[in-house]
Amino acid sequence: MELFRDRDVVIVGGGDSALDWTLNLQPIARRLTLVHRRDDFRGAPHSVTAMRALVAASSMDLAIGQVAALHGVDGVLEAIDVSGANGTRRIACERLIPFFGLTMKLGPIARWGLNLHENLIEVDTEKFETSVPGVFAIGDINTYPGKLKLILSGFHEGALAAQRVHRYVHPDKRVTFQYTTSSTSLQRKLGVA
Numbered sequence: 001m002e003l004f005r006d007r008d009v010v011i012v013g014g015g016d017s018a019l020d021w022t023l024n025l026q027p028i029a030r031r032l033t034l035v036h037r038r039d040d041f042r043g044a045p046h047s048v049t050a051m052r053a054l055v056a057a058s059s060m061d062l063a064i065g066q067v068a069a070l071h072g073v074d075g076v077l078e079a080i081d082v083s084g085a086n087g088t089r090r091i092a093c094e095r096l097i098p099f100f101g102l103t104m105k106l107g108p109i110a111r112w113g114l115n116l117h118e119n120l121i122e123v124d125t126e127k128f129e130t131s132v133p134g135v136f137a138i139g140d141i142n143t144y145p146g147k148l149k150l151i152l153s154g155f156h157e158g159a160l161a162a163q164r165v166h167r168y169v170h171p172d173k174r175v176t177f178q179y180t181t182s183s184t185s186l187q188r189k190l191g192v193a
């Protein structure tokens with residue numbers, strides 16, 4: 001956070017990340033400007049309302065448009081140009097934080113011979129195993145009908161995949177289903193018994 005204290009900060013984007021950073025950095029920055037290409041935000045309504053209240057109180061600026069140019073000396077950023085419906089305006093900017101979304105890069109995994117669908121790994125929803133037996137995929141990287149990219153889903157997928165993984169690792173042992181709330185053996189493993 002100290003990198004942004006008393007600096008002219010510009011945040012670009014209209015999603016939750018852009019709005020979260022806006023609300024957190026606004027009290028710290030010398031002046032904060034949020035730039036978004038349209039006056040319509042994908043972020044949580046509560047965050048949008050909070051941001052608009054800060055703009056109404058002149059505590060930060062909202063610029064509708066696109067970043068058209070960066071200006072500075074010796075590689076040090078000083079200002080940006082934002083072009084919008086009313087032309088181009090220059091905004092003082094020492095720190096620029098763009099939030100244009102996430103790009104998944106599979107790296108070497110793309111060459112593992114797994115079934116891929118739009119750069120995601122297809123799995124079944126019983127055990128989250130890929131097209132290669134013994135290779136599992138859980139979390140944002142997998143895809144199946146109804147998939148939600150949530151850590152909540154990742155935990156669920158992990159629990160189901162672990163059941164099947166256990167059978168590969170210990171084919172001779174049964175999985176005993178237990179709750180951490182009531183099983184002393186699990187609590188001992190977790191060091192809380």
Ligand SMILES: Cc1cc2nc3c(=O)[nH]c(=O)nc-3n(C[C@H](O)[C@H](O)[C@H](O)COP(=O)(O)OP(=O)(O)OC[C@H]3O[C@@H](n4cnc5c(N)ncnc54)[C@H](O)[C@@H]3O)c2cc1C
Pocket residue numbers: 016017105106107108109138139140141149150151152153154
């Ligand atoms: C702004 C935002 C807010 C969110 N809020 C919520 C929420 O409130 N509730 C909720 O349930 N979920 C939320 N999510 C979703 C949640 O963060 C993700 O679903 C979760 O982080 C996915 O976990 P993951 O382990 O599958 O992937 P990630 O957390 O993306 O982890 C993947 C890791 O793999 C690494 N990696 C990538 N490629 C390679 C490679 N080739 N080799 C080695 N490592 C590699 C990456 O660097 C990264 O560390 C939010 C997401 C965002 C972006």
